[in-house]
Amino acid sequence: MIRTPLRPLARILKARDQGENPDRIEAENRRLRHEQMQDRARQRAEGRLLVLAGMFFLAFCTIGLRMGVLAGTVPEEPTAQARGNPIIGQRADILDRNGRILATNLQTHSLYAQPPQMVDPEKAATELAAIFPELDAEELLEDFTGERRFLWIRREISPEQMQAVHDIGDPGLLFGPREMRLYPNGALAAHILGGASYGREGVSSAEVIGVAGVEKFFDDQLRDPANEGAPLHLSLDLTVQAASERVLQGGMMLMNAKGASSVLMDVHTGEVISMLSLPDFDPNDRPRVLTEGDQGDSPLFNRAVQGVYELGSVFKIFTVAQAMELGLVNPDTVIDTSGPLTWGRFRIRDFRDYGDELSVSEVIVKSSNIGTARIAQTIGAERQRDFLGQLGFLEPTPAEMVEAPTGVPLLPPNWSEISTMTISYGHGLSSSPLHLAAGYASLLNGGTRVEPTLLRRDRPQRGPRVVSEEVSAAARLMLRQVVSEGTASFGDVEGYAVGGKTGTADKPRPTGGYYEDKTIATFASVFPADDPEYVLIVTLDEPQIEALGETRRTAGWTAVPVAAEMIRRVAPLLDMRPDVETLTPVGVTLTSN
Known part of the structure; x- marks a missing residue:
């Protein structure tokens, strides 16, 4: 852009020869320059407003079109989708007819090992065998020093056992939270309840499934999240x-x-x-189920x-x-x-x-x-x-x-x-x-x-x-x-x-x-x-x-x-009152004279 001088020499000299004030020429040129700057600024602002108006128009058209599509479709319940295959850990309680618990869940932990992360496999194997007598120290050491990268040790452990394992202090021994099925009344109603076990297992949860009795018959109902944990009421009276x-x-x-x-x-x-x-x-x-003999x-x-x-x-x-x-x-x-x-x-x-x-x-x-x-x-x-x-x-x-x-x-x-x-x-x-x-x-x-x-x-x-x-x-x-x-x-x-x-x-x-x-x-x-x-x-x-x-x-x-x-x-x-005949009172009767 070529800028016009505020005091052009030719005009200044001519103005002096004619006896005019040269400052008026500068003032006039300054005014013209400001007007030109204002015109350019106004044009830029008008252009920006036009672009913004166009964007608002497109947004309005897009929203209106989407609303029209939604208005023309059949309404459906929203569904949630999740990637992978998650393990459902929650299982509903089983109650007797009076609301007393027959089967419930207990929060516990599992114990597993990652041998590549272990510091002292020999010490860990020896102390684990001391905590869990059913484990063999030599077999554990063989697993810990072999090529295995993951090893289940116990599916369920008590808080006391968890603390004892924690005291070993080996970073390769890890705990996973999970739920176990608990029958607080022991053998009472065992054949009716049946029992439960683990299906799919992960380090952070396990799927509890029924294996017999009503636990298996109502397995889908007890595990269905749609029931929101509603308990299963049986006809049994625990007492x-x-x-x-x-x-x-x-x-x-x-x-x-x-x-x-x-x-x-x-x-x-x-x-x-x-x-x-x-x-x-x-x-x-x-x-376990008998493998020989009479199943009866x-x-x-x-x-x-x-x-x-x-x-x-x-x-x-x-x-x-x-x-x-x-x-x-x-x-x-x-x-x-x-x-x-x-x-x-x-x-x-x-x-x-x-x-x-x-x-x-x-x-x-x-x-x-x-x-x-x-x-x-x-x-x-x-x-x-x-x-x-x-x-x-x-x-x-x-x-x-x-x-x-x-x-x-x-x-x-x-x-x-x-x-x-x-x-x-x-x-x-x-x-x-x-x-x-x-x-x-x-x-x-x-x-x-x-x-x-x-x-x-x-x-x-x-x-x-x-x-x-x-x-x-x-x-x-x-x-x-x-x-x-x-x-x-x-x-x-x-x-x-x-x-x-x-x-x-x-x-x-x-x-x-x-x-x-x-x-x-x-x-x-x-x-x-x-x-x-x-x-x-x-x-x-x-x-x-x-x-x-x-x-x-x-x-x-x-x-x-x-x-x-x-x-x-x-x-x-059962709230049944015995039907006992009432005997006529025998004894001395007070009478008036």
Whole structure:
């Protein structure tokens, strides 16, 4: 840019010659220069404003277009995406029906080593073996000095062990935070809870997964973050479970039994209030599965659900109830009980001679095999099978456990007439104690089907009708008579009107036939019998007790006393008030003159 001089010489000289003031020329030139500068500044400002206006216009158009696109799309819930495959460590608690903890999580630490970072591997190996006796110092040293760059030492350690390892002071020994599954009640309800273990593991967390029981059945629910840690409420009552286990454990030892199981179930809701299988285990230290021998001898085996047995005479009430429902008999109908009852090469006998005739009620009270078999002949195989199917005896129970589908009833390959006769008194068909509990509940609650559940329910089940209310009431009366005057006299509990039926079945040999000195003793009971609330099944495996100079193996001497003591203990815990007659006061009465 060429700048014009403020005092051009030619004009200055000319102005002096003409007598003008030269300063006016300088002032004029200065004014013109300022005007030019102002014009240029105004042009730059106008250009900048134009560019800024253009940018605002583009931004407005972009935002408006985006808003138009969003307005025209279907609304969706926002989703979060994360790279990688994170390990979910949180697992929801499991509670009993009253909110008491059955399973929860405990914050702990894992211990691992990075050998390249270790300063003194030999010292570390020696001191770790002293802290953890199950570790071998030589094997640790071999791992520490080898080519391994990472080594798990312990998946879980206590705070005391963590401090001891920290005192070693080796930078190659590192800790990782994690959660472990804790069962604060130990072995109590072990078979129901099952247990948990670790799935995917990392140095900073581990995935806790269920391996058995309800832990595995509800694994997805317990680990689902969408549930926000909401606990799982079971139908169990922890106090009743503890009292039942104490009684059953003592009864099993007193009766010299190999194993035992019990099921306490609400007859209206199907809720399992207590379920036991002995021997049991501690889910905090779950034992390994047997690799040889009979799996039924393993403490992991759930006798109440997985164990299917011929349960004996407890089935007789089903036969009589069906016959009454079909109108074939009534409680007073006389049945021919002369014996033995012969069918081909088979002979059916009673435990003792009951005479040639018994009423239907007496067949149940005295537990006559012959009388029950004759009633079953009038029912027929097809109708018997259909009735037992309605009660749930032909398929696994729907209980919320991964073991439930394995408790498959063993049915006769050919449901012939002789099968009908033997099944009527509990032989030839094997089922679990949980099957039996559901069957008794369905029959005695008024006659409607209930299915066992391990989840808490607030209302009765509304299953299909199995028998009429009249037949259900008649069956309850017969079972009450079994306790008051029949084979279960040791089962009477003052104030609770217990009804029930005994069952003693010989154990089958693996090679065929039956043992003569090994039995399964069962007592299926209901209380109170006049207005049932609960069904209790107690089963003892190979019980025997010396009484009155003889070895007793029948349920009346073994399972019945155990069940009676269990009812005596748990009924008050279930808020059941005993029905005791009030005596008239006796003494001196003050009267006025």
